[in-house]
Amino acid sequence: MSPAARFRGLPLRSRLALLVAVAVALAVAAVAGVSWVMVRAQLNDQLNQSLVATDPNEQVLRTLREGCATRPAQTVPNIAEELNATVQIVTADGDRCLVDGRTDLPVTQADQQVASTPNSSRLHDVTTADGVDMRVYTKSASLPGGQRFAISIAKPLADIDKPLSTLAWVLLLVSGVGVVGAGAAGLWVARTGLRPVDELTGVVEHIARTEDLTVRIPEEGDDEIARLSRSFNSMTAALASSQERQAQLIADAGHELRTPLTSLRTNIELLARSEETGRAIPPEDRRELLASVKAQMTELAALIGDLQELSRPDAAPHGPLGVVALHEIAASALSRARLRGPELVFTSALEPWYVRGEAAALERAVVNVLDNAVKFSPPGGAVEVSLRAGELTVRDHGPGIPAEDLPHVFERFWRSPSARALPGSGLGLSIVARTAARAGGSAELRAAPDGAGGTEALLRIPGAPTPPPSQMTG
Template sequence: MTRPLKQLRALPLRSRLALLVAAAVAVAVAAVAAACWVVTKTQLDRQLDNSLRSSQVDERYLSGLYNYCRGTSSVLPPSFTGYTVQLVDSRGTVCIEPNASVLSVSSADIAVADGRKPYALHSTKAEDGTRMRVYTYSLRRATPPSGGTSGQIAVSIARPLSEVDKPLSTLAWVLLVVSGIGVIGAGAAGLWIARSGLRPVDELTEAVEHVARTEDLTIRIPVEGEDEIARLSRSFNTMTASLASSRDRQAQLIADAGHELRTPLTSLRTNIELLARSDATGRAIPPDDRRALMTSVKAQMTELASLIGDLQELSRPDAASPGPLQVVGLHDIADAALERARLRGPELTIRADLTPWYVRAEPAALERAVVNILDNAVKFSPPGGSIEVELRNGELTVRDHGPGIPAEDLPHVFERFWRSPSARQLPGSGLGLSIVARTIQQAGGEVDLRPAEGDGTIASIRLPGAPQLPPEH
C-alpha cells in the first residue's frame, strides 16, 4: 500500500488530479452500474415470478396429462405453450410430457403435494441442464384430475431463467462499455481540467523560478477572479512588492549610512594625519591647536559610536521587540532622562512636572527614546533658553523655544537619516526621531511633533497605561 502511494506522489500534480478524477468517476460509474444491474435483475425476477403465479394450467390439459402418465389414455392434449408443466405427487413421482425435460423435484414441491405448503417458488435444473424457475401449487382446492386424489397432486409450472439471464448479460456488457467510455472520458476531462486549473500555478512557478534565477522582484502575475488561485497570485504579488520595498529600503539605508559615515570619518582621518605628520616631521603643533585637534577627534569618535549604535538599533526587523516588556514608571524614566539632558545642556533651564504614570515597555529602549526627544530640545534651544517637560494622563510633552520646524518638514521628521536644512550643521545622524517612533509604536503608543505657540516645538509621547505593580517586600 505504501509503494503505490509513493509512486502516486512521484507523478506530476496534473497527472495525479487526472488519475483521482478518473478513479472517482470509475467508482461512481461502477456503483451506478451495479445498482442498475441489481434493480433490473430484481425487476425481471419479479416479473417472471408474477408470470408463473398468474399462469393457470387448463384443467383438461392436467387431466389428459395425468391419465397419459397412468396409462389410461394414449392421447395427450395440446401442450401448454411457453411453459414446462409436470405433476408431482406426495411420493415425489413426476408426470410430464414425453418430449419435455424432467424438472428436479425439491422438498418444497413434495411439501406442496402432501398439503404442508400452499405453494413453492424456487429455481432448479432440468435433466438437460437448463436452469428453470419453478412455481408449484397444490390442487387440493381444485377439481383433481380423473382418478386423482385431492390434496396429493401438485402442479409445477416452469420457465427457463435464460429469459432473465440473457437480458441481464446484455445489460452487463452495455454497462461495462458505457462505464469504460465514461472512465476514459473522465480521465481525459480530468487531465484537461487539471491543465486549465493549474495554468495559474504554472505561471506562479515560472515567476518564482524567474525571481530565484534573476532576483528580479518587479515581476507580477495577472490576477483574475476571486478563487484560491487568484488569492495565491495576489499574495505572491504582495510578497514580491514587499521584498522589493524592503530591498530598496535596505539599499537606501546603506547609502544613507555611508553618506553619514563619510563626514566624521573624513574629519577624523584628516585630524589623525595632522597629528601623525607632526610626529613624523618633528614639527610640534601649538598646544592650543593640538588640544583642539584632540577634542575634534574625540567628538568625531563619539559621533561615530552614536551613529553605529543607532544603526544597530534600526537593523532589527520592525516586528522584533528589543527586549521583554515590563511595567515601568514613565515618570521615573523621564526623570532619569532629564538628568542626562541637564548634563548636556548645563546652560539651559529645564523645568519638569511629572505625574506618576505606569506603562508596559522595554525600559532601556523607552529611556533612549525619551533621551532622544530631550536631546533634540537641548540641541535646538538657544543659549540660556528653557525647556518645559510635563507628564499628564499618559502624555509626555517636551517644549523647547528654538527656531521650530517648518510645516513642510513635519511629515519627514521621523524618516531615517532625514535632517532639515537648518540642522545639517549640527551634530547628529538623523536617526534619533526614527528610533523614537519605532520604540513608541512597539509599546503601543504614539509620538508627534507640532509647532508651539510663539516659538519652538512641542514633542508629544502618548502611551497607554498599565496596572501598577505592588511594591516588593
C-alpha cells in the same frame, strides 16, 4: 518503492487526472452495480409473477391428470403452448408426468410436500438433467373426485440471464468509455486549472534566477488562484520595498559616515605628520584637534549605535519586557539632558505612569526627544517637560520646524536644512517613533500650540497611573 510513494512522485496534473479517473470509475461501478442488481431483482420478480399468474383451469387440470394416467408418462399436446411454460404433474409419492416433452423437472422434497398439502405452493430453482436452470412454481391441485397432486410450472432462467448478461456487457462498455473519458477530462481540467500555477511557478523561478522583484502575476477573478496571485504580488512588492529601504539605508549610512570619518582622518593625519616631521603643533591647536577627534569618535559611536538599533527587526523586542515607570525613566533622561544643556532652564511636571515595554529602549527614546530639544534651544532658553495620563510632552523655544518639513521628521537620516550643520545622524526621531509603536503608542512633532515659537514633541504610550498587582516580565 511503495504505490503511495510512486503516486506522490507523479506530477500534480497526473495525480489529479488519476484521482478524477478513479473517482469516476468508482462512481460508475457503483451505479452500474446497483443498476444491474435492480434490473435482476425486477426481472426475477416479473418471472415469479408470470409463473404465479399461470393458473390452469379445471379442464386443463383434468387433461393433465388423464395424460399422466398411463405409464410411462405421456406427453399432453398443446398444454405447454397454451400455458407458455414447462408443465409437470407431481404426485405425493414422487411420481411425475412430463407434459411438454422438452425436458424433465427434478422432483424435490418441496414438490412432494406441496402435492400432499392442500392450498400450498412453493417457488424454487432447479437444474434439469441436461443442465438447464429453471425457475419452478409448484402449487397444490385436486380433481373433483378428491385426487390430490401438484402441478409444477417452470420457465428457463435464461429468460432473465440473457438480458442480464447483455446489460452487464453494455454497462461494462459504458463504464470503460466513461472512465477513459473521465481520465481525459480530468487531465484537461488539471492542465487548465493548473495553468495559473504554472505561470506562478515560472515567475517564482524567474525571480529566483534574476532577483527581479518588479515582476507581477496577472490577477484575474476571485478564486483561490487569484488570491494566491495577489498574495504573491503583495509579497514581492513588500520584498522590493524592503530591498529598496535596505539599499537606501546603506547609502544614507555611508553618506553620514563619510563626513565624520573624513574629518577624523584629517585630524589624525595632522597629528601623525607632526610626529613624523618633528614640527610640534601649538598646544592650543593640539588641544582643539584632540577635542575634535574625541567629538567625532563620539558622533561615530552614536551613529553606529543608532544604525544597530534601526537594523533590528520591528516585530519583537530585544530586551526584557516588563512593567516600567515611565515617570522615572523621564526623570533619569531629564537629568542627563541637564548635563548636556547646563545653560538651559528645565521645568518638569511628571505624574506617575506605568507602561509595559522595554525599559532601555524607552529611556533611549526619551533621551533622543530631550537631546533634540537641547540641540535646538537657544542659550538660556527653556525646555518644558510634562507627563500626564501617558502623554509625555517636551517643549522647546527654538526656531521651530517649518510646516512642510513636519511630515518628514521621523524618516531615517532626514534632517532639515537648518539642522545639517549641527551634530547628529538624523536617526534619533526614527528610533523614537519605532520605540513608541512597539510599545503600542505613537510619537508626534508639531509647532508649539501657543504660537510663541519652538517645537512640541509628544510621546503617547498606553498604561496606567498605578502599577498592576503583579509585574510580569516577558
